[in-house]
Structures are given as structure tokens and as C-alpha cells.
Amino acid sequence: MKNTGKRRLGILAVLFAAAAVLFCFHGREAEAAKAxxxxxxxxxxxxxxxxxxxxxxxxxKLTVMGLYTDGTYEKVKDYALxxxxxxxxxxxxxxxxxxxxxTTFYVNGKKVQYLTASYTKGTVTVGEQFNRDxxxxxxxxxxxxxxxxxxxxxxxxxVSNVGRNEFTVFYEDKSVKFFITGTAERKPRSIxxxxxGGPVIVGNAPKRDDFYVTVFYNDNTTExxxxxxxxxxxxxxxxxxTVVVSFGGVSQEVKxxxxxKTVSSITAEYKGLPVVxxxxxxxxxxxxTATFNDGxxxxxxxxxxxxxxxxxxxxxxxxxxxxxxVAYINVRGVEAEIIDYSNSVEKLIRKGNRYxxxxxxxxxxxxxxxxxxxxxxxxxxxxxVRRIVRTDKYMAFEVTLDDPDMDKYLxxxxxxxxxxxxxxxxxxxxxxPNKKTIMAExxxxxxxxxxxxxxxxxxxxxxxxxCTEQIYVETLELExxxxxxxxxxxxxxxxxxxxYTATDKRVSYSSSRPYIVxxxxxxxxxxxxxxxxxxxxEAQDGSGKRCRMIVNVKE
Numbered sequence: 001m002k003n004t005g006k007r008r009l010g011i012l013a014v015l016f017a018a019a020a021v022l023f024c025f026h027g028r029e030a031e032a033a034k035a036x037x038x039x040x041x042x043x044x045x046x047x048x049x050x051x052x053x054x055x056x057x058x059x060x061k062l063t064v065m066g067l068y069t070d071g072t073y074e075k076v077k078d079y080a081l082x083x084x085x086x087x088x089x090x091x092x093x094x095x096x097x098x099x100x101x102x103t104t105f106y107v108n109g110k111k112v113q114y115l116t117a118s119y120t121k122g123t124v125t126v127g128e129q130f131n132r133d134x135x136x137x138x139x140x141x142x143x144x145x146x147x148x149x150x151x152x153x154x155x156x157x158x159v160s161n162v163g164r165n166e167f168t169v170f171y172e173d174k175s176v177k178f179f180i181t182g183t184a185e186r187k188p189r190s191i192x193x194x195x196x197g198g199p200v201i202v203g204n205a206p207k208r209d210d211f212y213v214t215v216f217y218n219d220n221t222t223e224x225x226x227x228x229x230x231x232x233x234x235x236x237x238x239x240x241x242t243v244v245v246s247f248g249g250v251s252q253e254v255k256x257x258x259x260x261k262t263v264s265s266i267t268a269e270y271k272g273l274p275v276v277x278x279x280x281x282x283x284x285x286x287x288x289t290a291t292f293n294d295g296x297x298x299x300x301x302x303x304x305x306x307x308x309x310x311x312x313x314x315x316x317x318x319x320x321x322x323x324x325x326v327a328y329i330n331v332r333g334v335e336a337e338i339i340d341y342s343n344s345v346e347k348l349i350r351k352g353n354r355y356x357x358x359x360x361x362x363x364x365x366x367x368x369x370x371x372x373x374x375x376x377x378x379x380x381x382x383x384x385v386r387r388i389v390r391t392d393k394y395m396a397f398e399v400t401l402d403d404p405d406m407d408k409y410l411x412x413x414x415x416x417x418x419x420x421x422x423x424x425x426x427x428x429x430x431x432x433p434n435k436k437t438i439m440a441e442x443x444x445x446x447x448x449x450x451x452x453x454x455x456x457x458x459x460x461x462x463x464x465x466x467c468t469e470q471i472y473v474e475t476l477e478l479e480x481x482x483x484x485x486x487x488x489x490x491x492x493x494x495x496x497x498x499x500y501t502a503t504d505k506r507v508s509y510s511s512s513r514p515y516i517v518x519x520x521x522x523x524x525x526x527x528x529x530x531x532x533x534x535x536x537x538e539a540q541d542g543s544g545k546r547c548r549m550i551v552n553v554k555e
Contacts, residue, residue: 037070039099042079050108050143051086052172057094057107059084064096089142110141115152115176117169124159126182132157135178137169186217188248193228195243199257200235201294206243206256208488208555215247226487226555233488233526263290266303268320268327273440273457274334274411275310281318281331290322339413339453347373351395354419356464358397360456361413372400376435376461384432385463386474387499393422393466396435401459414462415453422466429454430463438463438499470503473539482550485517485527493523495537495547504541511535517551527553 048061066076079098086092086109093104121134132154140146155168159182169176197210213228228247235241235258244251272285283301290300306319310333320327343362348355358373376396378385385394401409418427429442429452442462444454456462475498485491497505509519517533518526525535530553538546 037068037072039066039076039101040069042066042076042096042098042101042103044096044103044105046105046107048107050110050141050145052141053086053089053109053111054172055086056084057081057086062105064098066098066101108143110143110145112172112174113140113142115139115169115171115174117176117178119178119180123181123183124165125185126159126162127185128159129157130159130180135169137171139171139174184219186219186221188215188250189218190216191228191245191247191250191252192216193245193252193254195254195256197256199259200241201261201292202235202238202258203261204294204296205234205488205490206230208486211245211254213245213247227529229528230488234490259293262293263300263323263325264293265291266300266320266322266325266327268303268329270318270329270331272331273455274332277310277313277333277335279310280308281305281310286320286329288320288322288327290325334411341415343368345371345373347375347397349375349395349397351378351419354393354395354421356395356419357417357451359415359451360399366401366403366409370402372398372402374398374400381432381435381461381463383436384430384438384461385465387438388428388430388463388501389465389467389469389471391466391469393419393468394463395419396461396463398461399456399459406459411455411457413453414456415447415451416464417451419464422464423468426466426468427452428465428467430465431458431460432463433458433460435461438501441501467501470541471499471501472543473502473505473541473545474498474543476507476537476539476545476547478537478547478549480549482552484552484554485525486554487527487529489527491525493519493525493535493537493549495523497539502541504539506540508538508540509535510538516553525551527551529553530555 042064044062044064046057046062048058051057064076064079065073067073076098079096082095086107089109089111092107092109094107095102095104116138118136119130119134120136121131124130137149137152138146139149149171153170155170159165159180162182162184165180165182167178167180169178192214194212195206195210196212197207200206208226211228213225214222215225216222225247228245231244231246235256238258238260241256241258243254243256245254267289269287270285271287272282275281286303288300288303289297291297300322303320303322306321310316310331313333313335316331316333318329318331320329339361341359341361345360345362345368347358349358360371360373362368362371374397376398378396381396403409416429418424424446429444430438431440431442432438442454444452447453477496478493479496483491493509495507509521509523511517511519511533513531513533516529516531517535518528519535523537532553533551535549535551536546537548
């Protein structure tokens with residue numbers, strides 16, 4: 001019995017020993033599983049250009065990748081370099097270290113070997129500074145490359161001596177000298193001016209090429225010049241005009257004959273709607289463009305018509321006269337009618353808690369099924385609305401006429417009710433054929449029942465609006481953004497303002513260099529001397545809208 005107990009105790013001891021070994025083995029395995037991964041090797045590749053000695057390496061061009069003990073391959077961000085600055089020309093070995101692992105990569109370096117500097121213009125007057133833009137500096141490097149540089153240092157820019165003036169260019173640790181010839185200041189003593197051109201149209205400037213101006217200097221030298229000034233610079237009257245030619249403080253008078261500006265030909269365009277028989281054609285609906293004897297063109301209003309009244313249904317051929325020139329327009333005449341809304345198409349248009357009643361009188365001319373009136377969603381007309389009103393007090397509807405020969409039914413009479421909350425004094429109806437461009441504001445009148453009645457000359461989209469708020473300028477544009485003028489020439493600016501219903505259409509003009517190009521309050525440009533100026537046109541209604549034009553002036 002005692003031996004049997006001893007055997008049992010021995011077996012238990014062996015089992016406990018085995019369990020301890022297994023526990024120790026699994027503990028080490030778990031500890032190994034928790035150990036962080038380590039960097040086994042690292043590679044570095046530099047893709048930047050050759051760097052000037054003494055300059056830093058561009059770390060954005062350095063890519064560092066590491067291979068870890070768990071077999072992963074990842075980008076390394078935490079590393080150190082043996083140097084961050086290129087120290088020698090040619091190949092620079094740089095040691096990169098990360099996590100106790102190192103590698104070497106190479107960066108090419110270069111040194112400045114020598115400089116060249118040359119002044120590309122001629123002489124400079126004593127007491128003036130030469131222009132750095134006229135100095136050409138090239139750097140030649142140890143790797144055989146060269147480049148033009150502008151970040152150099154100059155010993156000075158003032159020309160102080162007559163004859164040879166020495167200057168030095170410094171770049172990195174190199175320098176080079178260059179020379180500029182200084183000349184004494186010359187002053188004009190007198191000028192001799194002649195004009196070889198013919199008569200000039202009143203309002204135009206004489207051609208500068210028709211002037212021959214000789215300058216006599218105090219050093220007994222002479223030269224011909226085109227850099228003179230004319231006063232006045234345009235011909236102001238018919239007959240003999242005295243023009244003063246000036247240069248450097250001396251002047252001479254010349255005589256130029258002025259001719260009257262006359263109309264050579266005209267073109268005319270009627271932009272209005274059809275007119276009821278017996279009614280007068282509105283002059284503002286006619287655009288007349290005149291070509292003058294000096295070749296210029298302009299819109300004119302001093303024209304007359306062979307008949308200002310439409311006298312028949314259909315086409316009316318009207319003759320337009322301006323001076324001795326003529327042109328023709330065609331105005332469509334329509335029959336007046338008695339308005340009867342007992343036979344009409346009606347539609348209630350809603351927007352939020354506001355509504356308007358639309359009624360179009362048919363007068364037996366058309367089946368009501370051929371005429372459709374539908375609401376138009378706000379977002380579809382927002383571009384057109386922005387041109388006429390800056391308020392949410394507007395609503396739109398579409399009128400569709402299902403007939404290819406619809407002209408025989410037009411015009412038709414329409415009336416709309418003024419929505420609650422709209423100001424009757426500022427109530428308007430606008431027509432747009434494409435939901436983007438406002439074609440016309442509909443002229444009409446208020447009826448006794450409070451409805452607003454007007455003529456509908458075309459199907460399309462109609463917008464009723466309360467225009468109480470000021471309508472600001474949205475865009476201000478010039479036909480061209482850059483022009484070239486010769487010295488002495490002039491030009492007129494004609495900015496286009498959108499929307500056309502803007503409350504205040506006043507603009508101001510300014511020149512960045514008025515001594516090169518001047519601009520009047522009316523927008524007339526005058527080219528005074530060679531150079532470039534920027535002309536700014538700005539709306540005066542507080543909208544801050546502006547546009548610009550570059551004007552290049554040449555001899």
C-alpha cells in the first residue's frame with residue numbers, strides 16, 4: 001500500500017512538471033507574438049536635380065522604403081541623414097539611418113564656375129539709373145550647364161560719369177564686371193516743324209506721320225523725332241486751325257485745314273414689335289448706324305422717316321433719311337381689335353402664398369385648345385430675372401400657340417392681376433423668348449378692375465415682377481480687352497452694361513499711366529507717347545463691377 005501511494009505521488013509530480021513546461025512555452029510564444037516588428041533593411045532614392053553646393057537637399061524628392069521583419073515593405077518617414085546640405089561638386093554620398101539600419105544614396109552637386117554680364121541697351125544719360133531688365137546675366141556651372149539668373153546682386157545702378165562706367169555683378173562666390181557708357185544731358189534749343197498732310201475731318205487727329213519735326217540741341221547736334229506733342233491734338237473747326245508742335249519745352253505753330261464731318265452712308269434696323277395701324281413708330285425702336293467721310297461709324301439719332309405712322313396691315317416699307325444718305329426698314333402693321341374676354345384662356349399662376357390670374361382674349365380667332373398657358377419653375381428663369389430685378393417678388397408663365405401659321409392670330413391681348421404684396425407703382429411684365437435674355441418690357445395699362453393689360457406679340461415666357469428695389473449692374477464689358485494705337489491717335493470706349501434695366505448706368509474711366517494714354521470723362525482715349533497703359537471702366541452704382549482694357553501705344 002505504501003509503494004502504491006509513492007507511485008501516485010511520482011505520477012502527479014511528472015504531470016505538474018509537464019504542465020509547467022507547456023505553460024512556459026505558450027507564454028514565450030505569446031510574448032513573441034506581442035513583440036513589435038523591426039526594420040530589416042532600408043533603401044533610399046533621390047530624384048531631384050543637381051543642387052548648387054551649399055544648398056539643402058529637397059526632401060520632397062527623397063523616397064525612403066523599408067523592409068520589416070514581418071515581411072512587409074512600407075514607406076519610412078522617420079529617418080536621419082548624415083548631412084542635409086550638398087558639400088561638393090559631383091557625386092555626394094549621403095548616409096540615411098532609420099531604426100538602427102543604414103543605407104547610402106547619392107546627390108549630384110555643382111559649383112558656379114564663372115559669370116557673364118552684358119548690358120543690352122545703348123548709352124545712359126548721366127544721373128539716371130539703368131534698367132535691370134536690360135542686363136543679361138548668365139551663370140556657368142561645373143557640370144557644364146548654364147542659365148540666365150535675376151537674383152544677383154549689383155554694386156550699383158546709377159550712371160554717374162560721362163564715358164565708361166564700371167559695375168559689378170555678384171552671384172554666390174563669383175563676380176564679373178561690365179561697363180555702360182554715360183552721356184551728357186542734351187537739351188533742345190529749338191525745333192522746325194512742317195505738315196505735309198491734307199485737310200483733316202473736324203473731330204479727328206492729324207496723322208503724326210504727316211509731320212516732319214527736326215530738333216536742334218544745345219550741343220549743336222540735330223535729329224528728327226516723332227515723340228512730339230500736339231496742342232490741340234484734334235481738329236476743332238472747319239477752315240484754318242492752328243496746331244502747336246512741342247518737344248522738350250520748345251514749340252512751333254503749324255496751320256491745318258479742317259473739313260466738316262458728313263454722313264456718307266447709313267444702315268437702319270427696326271427692333272420694335274408690330275405696330276397697330278394708325279399708330280406712330282417709336283424712334284427708339286430704330287437703330288441707325290452712320291458711316292462718315294472719315295471712315296468712322298457711330299449710332300445716330302438725327303434721322304427722319306418717310307412716314308412715322310403705320311398705314312396698312314402687313315409689311316410697311318419705311319425710308320430712313322440722315323443727311324443725304326438713305327436706308328430702308330420694314331415695319332409690320334397689325335389690325336386694332338375690340339377686346340372681349342368672354343372667350344379667353346385663363347390660368348391661375350401660384351408662387352408661395354402669392355398668385356396672379358392670366359387671361360388671354362381669343363376673340364373667335366383661335367380655338368382655346370391651341371393656346372396653352374403653364375407655370376414656369378423659378379430656377380428656369382433665374383438668369384433672366386437677375387437682369388431685371390433683385391427681389392423674390394416675381395413669377396413666370398409660358399404661353400404656347402400650337403399653330404404653324406400663328407402670325408395671323410397675333411397680336412393677342414393679355415391681362416394679368418397684380419399679386420398681393422406687389423407695389424403697383426413698380427409692377428412690370430417682361431418677355432423672354434429663351435428664359436435667359438429679356439427681349440422687352442411690355443407696355444400696358446391698369447384697368448378699373450386692377451388688372452394690367454398689354455399686347456402679346458409673340459408666344460414665349462412672360463415674367464411679372466415688382467421692381468421696387470434698385471437694379472444693380474451685374475456685368476460691365478468692353479468689346480475688346482486689348483488694342484494698339486499710334487501716338488496721336490484717339491479711340492472711344494463704349495462699355496456694355498447688363499442688365500439693360502439697371503437703375504444707374506453711369507461709369508467712370510481711369511488710366512494707369514495717363515502720361516501714355518489719357519482718357520476723358522466720356523471715355524475718349526488719347527495716345528500720348530509709346531508705352532502700355534491699363535484703362536479701367538467702373539460702374540458708379542455701388543455694385544463694384546468693372547472691366548479693363550490694355551492699350552499699347554506705338555510710334
